[in-house]
Amino acid sequence: MILTVTANTTIDQTLMISAFEFNRTIRASSSTFSMGGKPTDASYILGALGITSHAIGFAAGALGEKVTSMLAARGVTTDFIPVDGETRLNTVIIYERGADDTARGMTTITTNTLEVSTGHVHQLMNLYKSLLERVSVIVLGGTLPRGLTPSFYTDLIGLANARGVTTIFDADQPNLSAGLAARPTYIKPNQFELERLVGALIPDFEAAYHAGKQIVEASGTQPIITLGELGAVAVLTDRAYLIPPLPIQVVSAGGAGDGVLAGIAASLEQGKSIEDGLRLGFACAAAVCLLPGTADCRPEDVARFVPQIELRPYP
Numbered sequence: 001m002i003l004t005v006t007a008n009t010t011i012d013q014t015l016m017i018s019a020f021e022f023n024r025t026i027r028a029s030s031s032t033f034s035m036g037g038k039p040t041d042a043s044y045i046l047g048a049l050g051i052t053s054h055a056i057g058f059a060a061g062a063l064g065e066k067v068t069s070m071l072a073a074r075g076v077t078t079d080f081i082p083v084d085g086e087t088r089l090n091t092v093i094i095y096e097r098g099a100d101d102t103a104r105g106m107t108t109i110t111t112n113t114l115e116v117s118t119g120h121v122h123q124l125m126n127l128y129k130s131l132l133e134r135v136s137v138i139v140l141g142g143t144l145p146r147g148l149t150p151s152f153y154t155d156l157i158g159l160a161n162a163r164g165v166t167t168i169f170d171a172d173q174p175n176l177s178a179g180l181a182a183r184p185t186y187i188k189p190n191q192f193e194l195e196r197l198v199g200a201l202i203p204d205f206e207a208a209y210h211a212g213k214q215i216v217e218a219s220g221t222q223p224i225i226t227l228g229e230l231g232a233v234a235v236l237t238d239r240a241y242l243i244p245p246l247p248i249q250v251v252s253a254g255g256a257g258d259g260v261l262a263g264i265a266a267s268l269e270q271g272k273s274i275e276d277g278l279r280l281g282f283a284c285a286a287a288v289c290l291l292p293g294t295a296d297c298r299p300e301d302v303a304r305f306v307p308q309i310e311l312r313p314y315p
Helices: 038-048 061-072 118-134 151-162 175-180 191-198 205-219 256-269 274-288 299-308
Strands: 002-006 010-017 030-036 054-059 077-082 088-095 105-109 137-141 166-170 222-226 232-235 240-243
Touching: 002 038, 002 256, 010 061, 030 038, 030 061, 038 054, 038 061, 038 137, 038 256, 054 061, 054 118, 061 077, 077 118, 118 151, 137 151, 137 175, 137 256, 151 166, 151 175, 166 175, 166 256, 175 191, 191 205, 191 222, 205 222, 205 232, 205 240, 222 256, 222 274, 232 274, 240 274, 256 274, 274 299
Parallel strands: 002 054, 002 137, 010 088, 054 077, 137 166
Antiparallel strands: 010 030, 088 105, 222 232, 232 240
């Protein structure tokens, strides 16, 4: 079973606009509600592919109910601990393509509205421990709500390691360092997250590869490093791959990295190789980029992209 753990559940509202102007009413050409939060995104994508998962974490209010209903509609089993406050609503603003067909970019405005108590944490930990015996792969990460410290991830990954469960972890600092201290099986930092982790610029594949090698040597954790338009570098224990991007027209990259989490989790849970997981994961990422909603994708797009994903031995 695949388990996803999302401490800071989220709904994303994506607005498409032609331009931003101060002190003006801006009329969006379209608006889409979709899933947010790295692990719940992974469950949402897996559900689109007909792959079951179990999503747990914290949720609150009407938006928390929306997270649950959206996941359930895709066949995801949910077990969110009700907490105080409200599940987050993030706003993703996509600036539509100009007359010369160049992408103008994307801005995400995040919030932090969940409130978690010590009692809530104990409830989630008890639930998590009860599920570990039935779990083969865990996807966890993202930001943390008020009431939690980065050691939350250290504890979760440590418990999984004690059971021999594969963990796929994706977070920014300081959560990334805290989780990495517990030696997860895989991490999936993007370029900026890796730069903050190592305290140095990562301008190209070579720099990403060397930073990844240092992580493997220090902790045994294997990083899958996404570099935006450059592609990605997967640094495994005894080999590495450069993964070039597919030539697609990106509508929104929101949740694309979470497609990588989903593909790796699905393949490993089915007993397939990490190489199979990388192909499926980056096919999911490309499919997500074709639609405006965060972590939304069509299974037929994923299927046609899988054979197009290249894994080039590196260096």
